[in-house]
Amino acid sequence: MSPEILFSDESLVAAYKPEGWLVHRSDIDRHEHRILLQYLRDLCGSHLYPIHRLDKPTSGVIVFGKSGDIAARIQAQLESDTSVKTYIAVCRGYCPEQGEIDYPLPPVADFKHQRKRPKAELPRQEAVTLFRRLATVELPYAVDRYPSSRYSLVEIQLKTGRRHQIRRHFKHIHHPLIGCPKYGKSTHNRFFAEQFQCPRLLLHALRLEFDHPQTGTRLQLVAPPRGCFKTLLETLGWDLPH
Structure with a gap:
């Protein structure tokens, strides 16, 4: 699955990032050749500046600035309450109907000197x-120790942007996300991979809203999930929020 430009003008470009793509080159995964930033630069023929990130296994809406100033202005919005960052995810169990997870997180230690x-x-x-x-x-499948297995489709809004925040927070409330090898549970991940042919992290950046940094117009960038995530939603009869 290839990335797709959702919106572009002289200030910014918004795109759909497929799962498995890095936003930019990183020493953490130096052998990955699917680099979204380079792909979009070649596609739109202009230099792009990263504003925020999506983890490699996460799909969905992402935005880049076409200048450093534009990128900084959008980033300031994304770090404030003037923007809306909406995700959908599938988690294990019946999670509460709604809630707020306010739980401070330490930085993720990616490099050896941090892990020491x-x-x-x-x-x-x-x-x-x-x-x-x-x-x-x-x-009706005994995936774990029970004769049947329960799952929830969840809409999520980030108020802060810590590394792996959604995955870590849902592990904290004992409803880990499906398909997450680091914070999830392998038996349920394997079940979705085999039963639904969906061997991916079931986390997707559905909607991003902010004010255009030059015109002030409210931008609502939406990209429904694709591929096996889309097929899974259809199979389970789950509708996305409007």
């Missing part, structure tokens, strides 16, 4: 996630 430091020494940062449950399903 004891976790207790890493300063925790404010992290707030809002969510509401959209749908549930109980499947």
